[in-house]
Amino acid sequence: MRLPIAVGALAAIAAGASAFAQGISDPGERAFQYCFSCHSVEPNQTEVLSGPNLNGVIERPIAFKAGFQYSDAMKSFGAGKVWTPELIGQFIQDPKGMVPGTAMEKPPGPRNPAERAALLDYLKKPR
Amino acid sequence: MRRILLAATLGVALIALPGLAQTPPTKTFPLPNQTFIHDVAPAPGGLIWWTAQSDGKLGILDPKTGANKFVTLGPDSAPHGVIQSKDGKAWVTDGGQNAIVSYDPKTEKVTVYKLPEETGGYTNLNTPTEDGDGNIWFTGQNGWHGKVDVKTGKVSAWKSPKGRGSYGITTTPDGNVWFVSLANSYLGQVDRATGNVKVIEPPVPNTGVRRVWSDSKGDLWMSEWNGGQISHYSPSTGKWERIPLPGNQRANLYAVYVDNRDVVWVSNWADNKTYAYDPKTKSFSSVPGSKANAAIRQILGINGAVYLPESGNAAITVVNTGSQL
Numbered sequence: 001m002r003l004p005i006a007v008g009a010l011a012a013i014a015a016g017a018s019a020f021a022q023g024i025s026d027p028g029e030r031a032f033q034y035c036f037s038c039h040s041v042e043p044n045q046t047e048v049l050s051g052p053n054l055n056g057v058i059e060r061p062i063a064f065k066a067g068f069q070y071s072d073a074m075k076s077f078g079a080g081k082v083w084t085p086e087l088i089g090q091f092i093q094d095p096k097g098m099v100p101g102t103a104m105e106k107p108p109g110p111r112n113p114a115e116r117a118a119l120l121d122y123l124k125k126p127r
Numbered sequence: 128m129r130r131i132l133l134a135a136t137l138g139v140a141l142i143a144l145p146g147l148a149q150t151p152p153t154k155t156f157p158l159p160n161q162t163f164i165h166d167v168a169p170a171p172g173g174l175i176w177w178t179a180q181s182d183g184k185l186g187i188l189d190p191k192t193g194a195n196k197f198v199t200l201g202p203d204s205a206p207h208g209v210i211q212s213k214d215g216k217a218w219v220t221d222g223g224q225n226a227i228v229s230y231d232p233k234t235e236k237v238t239v240y241k242l243p244e245e246t247g248g249y250t251n252l253n254t255p256t257e258d259g260d261g262n263i264w265f266t267g268q269n270g271w272h273g274k275v276d277v278k279t280g281k282v283s284a285w286k287s288p289k290g291r292g293s294y295g296i297t298t299t300p301d302g303n304v305w306f307v308s309l310a311n312s313y314l315g316q317v318d319r320a321t322g323n324v325k326v327i328e329p330p331v332p333n334t335g336v337r338r339v340w341s342d343s344k345g346d347l348w349m350s351e352w353n354g355g356q357i358s359h360y361s362p363s364t365g366k367w368e369r370i371p372l373p374g375n376q377r378a379n380l381y382a383v384y385v386d387n388r389d390v391v392w393v394s395n396w397a398d399n400k401t402y403a404y405d406p407k408t409k410s411f412s413s414v415p416g417s418k419a420n421a422a423i424r425q426i427l428g429i430n431g432a433v434y435l436p437e438s439g440n441a442a443i444t445v446v447n448t449g450s451q452l
Contacts, residue, residue: 024247033249037268037291037310047292047310048333048353096163101420101439103396106163106181108205108223109249 028122031115034107043127057083058124073101085120155417155444156193166425167434167443168209171232175443176217177436178206185217185230188443200228201239208254218263220252227255227265227275240275240282253294258319259302266293266306272317285322288315295338299345307336307349314347314360329358330367342385350380350393357393357404372402373411384426386448392433394423401435417444
């Protein structure tokens with residue numbers, strides 16, 4: 001969950017305090033931190049991110065999120081396929097091995113089956 | 128003499144370029160497969176440091192021989208950015224360890240500076256820079272910026288304005304630190320005493336400013352991932368400028384670097400080329416990727432050479448810029 005900071009339109013000062021950060025207790029949300037910088041699960045995402053929105057990604061056709069510019073490699077790989085939990089689990093362990101030419105870098109996590117399962121549960125949650 | 132030595136090192140003809148109209152000479156060094164090079168930095172002795180993200184190591188390329196050595200950075204390491212500090216050490220942003228890691232080539236000592244636990248365990252550390260006091264500042268793409276106090280070893284981290292996106296970071300000649308947010312498309316001016324950030328909004332929203340670099344005057348140059356243009360901001364005047372690539376082509380600009388001649392280099396993923404823009408003459412030249420999908424994510428260099436890490440090709444291409452050494 002993002003922690004919002006109110007920022008003025010032109011020039012504002014954001015308070016810099018490490019106390020602002022809170023620990024993340026939900027293992028799924030913690031695992032999602034490996035994805036967070038490039039992906040959102042919020043249905044009303046406003047930021048322009050490097051990766052497609054993952055809200056409802058489970059069982060969604062691959063490379064099919066409206067408004068996102070997928071690589072040719074991902075479009076070719078995804079033709080006729082959907083993102084099953086198993087496929088997502090494999091992809092995040094070796095994106096370029098599964099889809100050579102994808103723009104996605106291999107994240108350093110989730111690091112084990114338990115973390116991957118927590119991430120998939122997190123992605124399944126309706127929002 | 129030093130120009131001759133560089134030419135010998137690169138194994139290419141040293142051509143005095145009259146301008147930027149010509150494509151400068153290059154040499155490409157293949158790297159071991161599966162290491163996934165991300166960033167590069169000049170190292171002492173003419174060597175080149177590079178981050179081997181998939182292997183959790185710091186690579187050391189000797190351009191004279193093409194050979195590589197590797198430094199292990201720690202368990203779960205996944206290094207992203209690397210710079211050389213003025214005292215000759217490497218400083219690495221290591222997302223896998225959620226730490227800043229230094230390597231001293233004189234002693235071969237590796238030191239790990241973990242981020243505070245309240246950062247949540249993973250900040251997706253991005254890029255480091257050294258400020259005017261010798262401290263190391265960094266960005267974390269999950270929405271963090273911070274500092275390693277090199278005298279005490281204390282690591283401070285602050286939530287960046289607007290949340291996720293903190294990406295490229297640079298130091299201006301006056302020693303101050305600036306960064307950009309990719310996801311939220313702003314330029315941030317860091318107050319080095321407090322960690323507070325002044326947000327400076329570009330004139331066009333959502334351009335996705337990805338990386339930033341300072342020229343010799345302290346002007347800031349940014350690569351627009353979504354907007355596809357070069358952004359230029361002058362802190363002294365507060366004025367912005369946007370420069371499209373030749374032909375106004377579709378572009379996704381990832382990396383930016385300003386060389387010792389104040390020539391601005393940007394990598395364009397859309398056409399697999401790196402462009403050099405000379406603000407004095409408003410002219411461009413370009414260097415193609417050594418193969419398709421070079422995926423250059425960062426650029427750095429020294430006087431007379433520009434380093435292009437090709438993450439898609441497991442290679443480093445060195446561009447001989449032919450400038451005075």
